[in-house]
Amino acid sequence: MATFEGTPTFQNLLYIVDQSFENIAVAFRGLVPEQKRFEAACALMALLEDDELQANQRVVSLYILYHLYNVVPIHQNPFLLLFLNLYKNLFSNLPFVKSNYELLVEFRVEALILANKGSQLSDKTPTDIFTQFASTNDSPLMDTEEVNIAGFEHYIKREFDVRLPHKGERQSSWIEVDDLDAREISYTPAPQSSVVQEKHIITVGIDSEIEWDYNMMADFTDRDDIRLLMNKALQRALSIPEEEYVLKQFEKNSKLIYHCNFSPEKLPYLIENNSRVAVEALLQLKSSPQIGKYLEALLTINDPKRSQQSSTEPVNRMRSSMEVVNQLITPFPLSPEFLHSYLSNCVRACEECRNRNIQGRQVRLICVFLQSLINKNIIDVNRFSIEIQAFCLQFSRHREAAELFRFLLNLQRDAISEDVLSEGAILNGGGGDNNNDTDNSGEHGANGDLEKCELS
Numbered sequence: 001m002a003t004f005e006g007t008p009t010f011q012n013l014l015y016i017v018d019q020s021f022e023n024i025a026v027a028f029r030g031l032v033p034e035q036k037r038f039e040a041a042c043a044l045m046a047l048l049e050d051d052e053l054q055a056n057q058r059v060v061s062l063y064i065l066y067h068l069y070n071v072v073p074i075h076q077n078p079f080l081l082l083f084l085n086l087y088k089n090l091f092s093n094l095p096f097v098k099s100n101y102e103l104l105v106e107f108r109v110e111a112l113i114l115a116n117k118g119s120q121l122s123d124k125t126p127t128d129i130f131t132q133f134a135s136t137n138d139s140p141l142m143d144t145e146e147v148n149i150a151g152f153e154h155y156i157k158r159e160f161d162v163r164l165p166h167k168g169e170r171q172s173s174w175i176e177v178d179d180l181d182a183r184e185i186s187y188t189p190a191p192q193s194s195v196v197q198e199k200h201i202i203t204v205g206i207d208s209e210i211e212w213d214y215n216m217m218a219d220f221t222d223r224d225d226i227r228l229l230m231n232k233a234l235q236r237a238l239s240i241p242e243e244e245y246v247l248k249q250f251e252k253n254s255k256l257i258y259h260c261n262f263s264p265e266k267l268p269y270l271i272e273n274n275s276r277v278a279v280e281a282l283l284q285l286k287s288s289p290q291i292g293k294y295l296e297a298l299l300t301i302n303d304p305k306r307s308q309q310s311s312t313e314p315v316n317r318m319r320s321s322m323e324v325v326n327q328l329i330t331p332f333p334l335s336p337e338f339l340h341s342y343l344s345n346c347v348r349a350c351e352e353c354r355n356r357n358i359q360g361r362q363v364r365l366i367c368v369f370l371q372s373l374i375n376k377n378i379i380d381v382n383r384f385s386i387e388i389q390a391f392c393l394q395f396s397r398h399r400e401a402a403e404l405f406r407f408l409l410n411l412q413r414d415a416i417s418e419d420v421l422s423e424g425a426i427l428n429g430g431g432g433d434n435n436n437d438t439d440n441s442g443e444h445g446a447n448g449d450l451e452k453c454e455l456s
Contacts, residue, residue: 055102
């Protein structure tokens with residue numbers, strides 16, 4: 001059994017019946033120092049496993065273990081094995097559980113937690129749930145049908161490499177947790193000044209005994225601080241030390257963004273306020289099944305409607321989004337369809353802007369961005385030629401638009417010249433004079449159009 005020398009400090013909380021679960025869990029956080037919370041949580045787990053708690057104490061302990069990691073989905077809670085094991089034991093004896101007042105309450109609490117709906121307990125007291133859950137009638141808080149036991153077991157086997165014992169080995173399964181796996185599944189506070197060398201083995205069973213070395217998670221650092229900084233980054237620009245700290249943590253843990261409750265709807269706010277952090281967040285989300293939704297959010301950031309939702313100026317918003325897209329082009333890479341949609345949205349935002357000063361700054365941004373993409377061969381000029389030229393002509397009063405138009409015409413002229421020279425080489429130079437005429441007339445036409453652009 002795992003022990004924690006500070007257990008008496010919080011043990012009285014387990015007897016409370018007239019305060020909400022949320023208040024009890026917050027009191028637990030206040031009584032146990034951050035660097036000791038995981039150790040204290042392990043002590044609670046051991047008390048639950050050893051059946052040393054009364055019914056009320058058990059449900060309070062379960063909620064505390066849930067609440068400590070409620071910022072992540074339940075399958076990422078480091079005590080998932082405990083919740084699943086307790087639930088399965090009761091589920092296998094469901095007829096008996098339904099006839100037992102206390103077991104039925106615990107069973108329904110575990111069902112809510114595993115259904116990722118433990119938040120429904122937050123404003124209730126232990127007395128409340130013993131009144132509601134003990135009834136065998138249908139309860140809106142039951143949710144047992146949403147507990148996917150097979151799904152949880154598949155996740156555990158896939159993520160933690162659970163191996164069946166070979167012939168001759170004792171009947172147990174071993175979870176091998178390396179540093180990366182540990183960072184993915186828990187929020188263990190960092191040790192203060194020394195690293196614990198001795199291993200503390202805690203036994204958690206599913207169908208057979210499983211041994212898990214929680215001490216290997218001891219280097220998981222400052223996760224609560226990162227979550228707070230990420231929430232702050234959605235509202236305003238981080239200071240340089242704060243930004244560097246977040247980026248350093250992202251570099252140390254390639255799955256950090258998954259523990260920050262970061263949804264696609266939050267991406268525009270992060271881009272507006274902290275574009276560098278947004279780039280790193282998207283790079284970590286590259287393999288996420290939801291990456292398409294994050295990119296869709298990136299596409300809509302320059303929508304004029306966002307002016308009603310954001311205090312960021314449209315020009316700064318467009319500049320930040322362009323910085324993000326520019327940084328993502330190489331590592332993703334972004335598809336031509338995405339770039340086409342993004343550029344079209346930028347142009348549309350520029351066209352719909354009624355402030356001439358802001359519109360002029362947006363035009364300059366778009367021109368510089370387009371020329372950069374063309375110089376790097378990121379976009380196919382032929383594919384975008386008509387739309388880019390139309391944009392340049394529409395805003396030809398701006399010097400950058402006129403320069404971009406000239407740049408495109410020069411590219412087209414050079415491409416024509418190369419084609420003609422290649423054809424001439426094939427024909428042994430038979431059409432040399434005509435080639436020169438073509439070039440001169442093309443240049444004259446380009447200069448004429450450009451003069452019109454600059455004078456209009």
